[in-house]
Amino acid sequence: MTSIKKTDTELMDKVVRLARNRGFVFPGSEIYGGLQNSWDYGPIGVELKRNIKELWWKMFVLERPDMVGIDANIIMNTRVWEASGHLDSFNDTLIECKKCHTRFRDDDLFVYMLSEKGKPRSTNTEELLKELVSFPCPECNNVGEFTKPKFFHTMFRTNLGSIETPENTVYLRPETAQAMFVDFAEIVRVSRKRLPFGIAQIGKAFRNEITTGNFIFRLREFEQMEIEYFIEPPKTKKDWEKHFDHWLKEIKKWLDVIGVDKNRVKEVEIPKKERAHYSERTVDIEFQYPFGQKELYGLAYRTDYDISAHQKHSGESLKYRDPKTGKEFVPHVIEPSLGVERTILAVLLSAYTEEEVVSAKGEKETRIVLKLPSIIAPYKVAILPLSDKAELTKMAESIRKELIGDFSVDYDTTQSIGKRYRRQDEIGTPYCVTVDFDSLDDKKVTIRDRDTMKQDRVEIKKIREYLNKKLI
Numbered sequence: 390m391t392s393i394k395k396t397d398t399e400l401m402d403k404v405v406r407l408a409r410n411r412g413f414v415f416p417g418s419e420i421y422g423g424l425q426n427s428w429d430y431g432p433i434g435v436e437l438k439r440n441i442k443e444l445w446w447k448m449f450v451l452e453r454p455d456m457v458g459i460d461a462n463i464i465m466n467t468r469v470w471e472a473s474g475h476l477d478s479f480n481d482t483l484i485e486c487k488k489c490h491t492r493f494r495d496d497d498l499f500v501y502m503l504s505e506k507g508k509p510r511s512t513n514t515e516e517l518l519k520e521l522v523s524f525p526c527p528e529c530n531n532v533g534e535f536t537k538p539k540f541f542h543t544m545f546r547t548n549l550g551s552i553e554t555p556e557n558t559v560y561l562r563p564e565t566a567q568a569m570f571v572d573f574a575e576i577v578r579v580s581r582k583r584l585p586f587g588i589a590q591i592g593k594a595f596r597n598e599i600t601t602g603n604f605i606f607r608l609r610e611f612e613q614m615e616i617e618y619f620i621e622p623p624k625t626k627k628d629w630e631k632h633f634d635h636w637l638k639e640i641k642k643w644l645d646v647i648g649v650d651k652n653r654v655k656e657v658e659i660p661k662k663e664r665a666h667y668s669e670r671t672v673d674i675e676f677q678y679p680f681g682q683k684e685l686y687g688l689a690y691r692t693d694y695d696i697s698a699h700q701k702h703s704g705e706s707l708k709y710r711d712p713k714t715g716k717e718f719v720p721h722v723i724e725p726s727l728g729v730e731r732t733i734l735a736v737l738l739s740a741y742t743e744e745e746v747v748s749a750k751g752e753k754e755t756r757i758v759l760k761l762p763s764i765i766a767p768y769k770v771a772i773l774p775l776s777d778k779a780e781l782t783k784m785a786e787s788i789r790k791e792l793i794g795d796f797s798v799d800y801d802t803t804q805s806i807g808k809r810y811r812r813q814d815e816i817g818t819p820y821c822v823t824v825d826f827d828s829l830d831d832k833k834v835t836i837r838d839r840d841t842m843k844q845d846r847v848e849i850k851k852i853r854e855y856l857n858k859k860l861i
């Protein structure tokens with residue numbers, strides 16, 4: 390079999406189609422016309438998402454002695470957002486084309502300007518805005534039709550309780566990070582962890598983005614997997630850099646384990662003027678998506694900004710007391726911040742493969758395979774009785790029951806075996822176990838490998854052992 394090369398636009402269309410057809414992700418509220426780029430996870434997508442989150446938790450919380458987890462409230466006291474600076478500065482800048490009414494974020498327009506042939510003379514924001522008048526709209530090509538930039542606050546606002554008063558105004562969190570700072574002292578007390586150590590959280594975050602799109606890349610409701618790693622106040626640059634480098638390596642290891650294509654990943658050092666107000670250093674881990682190279686994850690050295698700000702605003706001490714020296718100080722923080730949806734998109738784009746194969750009838754056909762690492766595959770194994778005759782389904786069902794304690798198992802009796810193999814290839818199931826009429830006599834099944842399509846005849850009592858060896 391040979392791999393078929395695709396252009397990036399084709400790849401994006403194909404991945405979106407596969408995701409919808411096979412039940413990974415589909416538009417939310419679709420029977421009412423959808424809701425501006427909201428997406429629901431279907432039966433296959435929810436398994437992939439759970440596997441990714443569970444693996445992250447296992448690698449970064451359960452397997453490390455220097456990490457603990459929390460699961461905090463989405464709605465927090467509004468003073469949290471005053472202290473963190475979000476109430477004042479969590480804005481997006483919108484520029485609209487007056488002719489076609491397409492709305493753009495200013496930074497997207499700047500990237501477009503800088504990639505155009507008649508490149509602007511400057512990379513400074515003020516200068517870029519001045520030069521925008523001579524650039525055509527990327528959508529309708531009309532020149533000089535952009536509106537003045539407008540600022541929009543990107544936190545979702547709601548009320549606590551039934552009465553709408555300014556005192557009742559609350560916000561949906563735009564990042565999971567703040568709870569890890571606000572709860573820091575309590576977590577030190579109950580976990581008895583000593584510096585350096587980290588707090589991790591996986592959860593929903595909400596941003597009222599002015600433009601959404603590119604499938605699940607930019608959403609208003611999404612999930613984050615974040616770590617706040619607390620260290621002693623550094624005496625030298627090296628003291629925090631060693632932790633920063635460690636987390637950069639950990640992110641790369643993670644990308645490797647989940648099968649993200651290395652050739653599409655770039656580390657980008659973010660210059661001071663583009664960094665968030667709290668960050669002393671930021672490295673964006675960018676991915677070459679079919680619609681351009683954009684942020685996948687962020688890694689930031691947040692200094693002692695957050696804990697100090699919460700101490701100041703709350704009047705409570707969040708200082709750490711060194712048990713050996715008795716000294717008290719505000720710890721500094723390294724933050725690896727990973728988006729779940731962008732992870733899923735990068736994983737799907739990396740795993741999607743088309744191969745030319747010869748069918749049982751000797752005809753050439755295209756096989757779509759999602760070459761997911763088995764550790765995150767929605768199902769590890771599919772049990773496929775050749776027909777739905779009772780004697781076969783009974784045997785298949787008892788194999789399913791045998792395996793479900795150890796593996797996530799799909800069970801499918803519909804359609805021809807060829808079509809069922811194709812479906813399992815497309816949802817990335819590493820192994821298919823076929824129960825046929827010979828199985829009734831020889832007590833063996835056929836196990837087919839997703840990637841090589843090689844088939845082994847295996848004794849039923851040895852299936853678990855076989856899969857355990859293969860799925861390491």
Ligand code: ATP
Binds near residue numbers: 613686
């Ligand atoms: P961008 O520049 O793309 O808006 P950001 O720098 O604002 O991203 P962060 O605040 O660093 O993003 O958030 C951490 C991570 O959360 C990002 O690296 C990304 O994986 C994810 N993320 C942020 N915003 C969104 C969104 N609107 N939709 C989906 N994931 C997001």
